[in-house]
Amino acid sequence: MNKYKTYLKYFIYSAIFVYVIIISYRSARPRYKPEHYTDIFKDFSWLNDWPKWLDFPLMQPINSGFDWLISKYGLFFDGINNFLLGIYTSMRNSIVDLPWPLVIAMVITITYFASGKKIQTTVLVAFCTFFLGFLSPRYWDKCIMTTCIVVIGMLLCIIIGIPVGIAMARNKKVRNALLPVLDLMQTIPSFCYLIPGILLFGLGAVPAIIAIFVYAVPPLIRLTDLGIRLVDKEVIEASEAFGASKKQTLWGVQIPLALPNIMQGINQCTMMSLAMVVIASMIGTRGIGDEVLLGLQQLNVGMATEAGIAIVLLAIIFDRITQSYGEKLQERTQPKKKINF
Amino acid sequence: MSKIEIKNVYKIFGEHPSKVLPMVQEGATKEEILEKTGHTVGLDNVSLNIEEGETFVCMGLSGSGKSTLIRHINRLIDPTSGDILVEGTNVMDLDKKNLIEFRRHKMSMVFQRFGLFPHKTVMENVGYGLEVQGKKLEEKNKIAMEKIEAVGLNGFEHQYPNQLSGGMQQRVGLARALATNTDIMLMDEAFSALDPLIRTEMQKQLINLQTELKKTIVFITHDLDESLKLGDHIGILNHGKLVQVGTPIDIIMNPADDYVAAFVKDVNRAKVIKAKIIMLTPEDFKKNGEKQSNIIKVNENDFLDEFLPKVCLTPATIEVIDNDGNIKGYITEKVLSKALTKSNANGAYKS
Structure with a gap:
């Protein structure tokens, strides 16, 4: 019985393959094809170089599909665009309007409490923040723009990534379906989804946020999934044995114990977002990435280096804050061994 | 009606257990099944009854299916076939919601590696058990505090599990199981991960708690001494099959097969056998015409090793008395030496 099933599967796959080849032949331009298809079996010269008729037509349907998508669901994408743009603009404007010492003070406060009142981390982050403007005064506002984009992209990742990761950990089918998608998201070159981003959302901050999402969400999903699956089986068993429902086990045991891993995922997510936001400057996203692009265009080594340092500083700020928050959580969930005697 | 009844339970691990089941029922061995189908037989036609208020010890080497068996009772593992009745209700018929209720109120569990929430x-x-039941914080903490005191961990209630030693952690596990006040307690190799001294201490604590609480305990262990110490009845598992069920004395005196015999071979009988088990009744004693000379009095509940040194010193007849001083029987040197001989006693001392 099982053997027939496998044979049937092979048969279906080969049928699809043959069908695809026929399609490619039929859709090829007449001048690329031999006069009659029987010529293929008489004249074997096409075996030397890849024949032009053996060309799977993917570009055309994708383009027309995209056109259809924009004409039909344009309003939907406009809605997303306006929503994200609205959040971005209001967030950017409110921070840009603040006096810069106040912004630094805010960063210091956030770091101080997020790191569990670690002085060292706070001082480091404060200096990094100060140096952003100190490097070049025009960097200050650009860094704020970049930060806003990264933060919104990250929030999007967290809102969507963590539930998806949890679903993956709990259901094998979901995991099998999503793993190839995640692989695709991670391997496909970023420019390939920047272009449709521009088509759907226009130039500016929103396609950058979408690109950040595509680029940065896979590690968060993977680490959430891993974190939840790594929770000790006996602990889960204990929870079940005392009559905890699935929901109680998830919120009371699995998520708290997976938090260090999830925080690591968020940290990775931030770093990747920052990398993406620089690439996104090539599609007209304003931010510190422009400066790198400008330096590249003018072959101005100094300018590119200066901007590069600013990005590194920004990365350090993000990394320290998320990392130390993660450590704080870890300490709470897995306290260090103390000697009692 | 027994508290827990396990009826013809089979458990097969693998991709298509129901297809392999008929083979197992026809009597194919574990090795055959593994070779032919790639499935592992966890339990092979296990049936047993556990009475209310007793400690039932399930013993076997690792891989004999004892941990699988205990997880069937609260359905952490579903059997491939068979029924499990707890207080007359078939656990297999419970739906999701009722199963959760059942686990909350009927039984609690203690784990080998403690299973504490770090x-x-x-x-x-x-x-935790009270938390998932939805009890109020004050009530929950009050009961939790009582149980923490019961296991002697006062002062540690605000520590985290990994700040405690192994023995203390398992006490937390024990307290957690006691807190829901269920009739049945499942203990899966509860003391196996502890060092010998702490283990003995925990065993004593469990015995003390048990005399007070009279719970139905299912205890899993691979340690014979532990099972003899704790068990009212012992069931021995080998390759997923239940090879013998009986009282500790039964198991020692009449091992059902070589596997059990190998298990009990090295037991110090003097430490396990009580005087009342091997004594001759006064009638038998008189019939044999033994002389009553140089009498040593011992309590019927004394273990042999408690009075053995005295007998070795001066040859004597042992008079067995109960707590009120009434003569219950006699032990002669012959009887004593027979009881202590390692070979199979051929059912002479069936209790």
């Missing part, structure tokens, strides 16, 4: 304090760990 992110919760001792108090929160102990109160």
Whole structure:
């Protein structure tokens, strides 16, 4: 019985393959094809170089599909665009309007409490923040723009990534379906989804946020999934044995114990977002990435280096804050061994 | 009606257990099944009854299916076929909601590697069973505190599990199981991960708690001494089959097969056998015409090793008395030497 099933599967796959080849032949331009298809079996010269008729037509349907998508669901994408743009603009404007010492003070406060009142981390982050403007005064506002984009992209990742990761950990089918998608998201070159981003959302901050999402969400999903699956089986068993429902086990045991891993995922997510936001400057996203692009265009080594340092500083700020928050959580969930005697 | 009845339970691990089941029922061995189908037989036609208020010890080497068996009772594992009745209700018929209710109120469990929640304090760990029941915080903490005191961990209630030693952690596990006040307690190799001294201490604590609480305990262990010490009845598993069920004395005196015999071979009988088990009744004693000379009096509940040194010193007849001083029987040197001989006693001392 099982053997027939496998044979049937092979048969279906080969049928699809043959069908695809026929399609490619039929859709090829007449001048690329031999006069009659029987010529293929008489004249074997096409075996030397890849024949032009053996060309799977993917570009055309994708383009027309995209056109259809924009004409039909344009309003939907406009809605997303306006929503994200609205959040971005209001967030950017409110921070840009603040006096810069106040912004630094805010960063210091956030770091101080997020790191569990670690002085060292706070001082480091404060200096990094100060140096952003100190490097070049025009960097200050650009860094704020970049930060806003990264933060919104990250929030999007967290809102969507963590539930998806949890679903993956709990259901094998979901995991099998999503793993190839995640692989695709991670391997496909970023420019390939920047272009449709521009088509759907226009130039500016929103396609950058979408690109950040595509680029940065896979590690968060993977680490959430891993974190939840790594929770000790006996602990889960204990929870079940005392009559905890699935929901109680998830919120009371699995998520708290997976938090260090999830925080690591968020940290990775931030770093990747920052990398993406620089690439996104090539599609007209304003931010510190422009400066790198400008330096590249003018072959101005100094300018590119200066901007590069600013990005590194920004990365350090993000990394320290998320990392130390993660450590704080870890300490709470897995306290260090103390000697009692 | 027994408290827990396990009826013809089979458990097969693998991709298509129901297809392999008929083979197992026809009597194919574990090795054959593994070779032919790639499935592992966890339990092979296990049936047993556990009475209310007793400690039932399930013993076997690792891989004999004892941990699988205990997980069937609260359905952490579903059997491939068979029924499990707890207080007359078939656990297999429970739907999701009822199963959760059943686990909350009928039984609690203690785990080999403790299974404590590392992110919760001792108090929160102990109160977990009550927390999932939806009890109020005050009530939960009050009961949790009582149980923490019962296992002697006062002062540690705000520590985290990994700040405690192994023995203390298992006490937390025990307190957590006691907190829901269920009739049945499942203990899966509860003391196996502890060092010998702590283990003995925990065994004593369990015995003390048990005399007070009279719970139905299913205890899993691979340690014979432990099972003899704790068990009212012992069931011995080998390759997923239940090879013998009986009282500790039964198991020692009449091992059902070589596997059990190998298990009990090295037991110090003097430490396990009580005087009342091997004594001759006064009638038998008189019939044999033994002389009553040089009498030593011992309590009927004394273990042999408690009075053995005295007998060795001066040859004597042992008079067995009960707590009120009434003569219950006699032990002669012959009887004594027979009881202590390692070979199979051929059912002479069936209790």
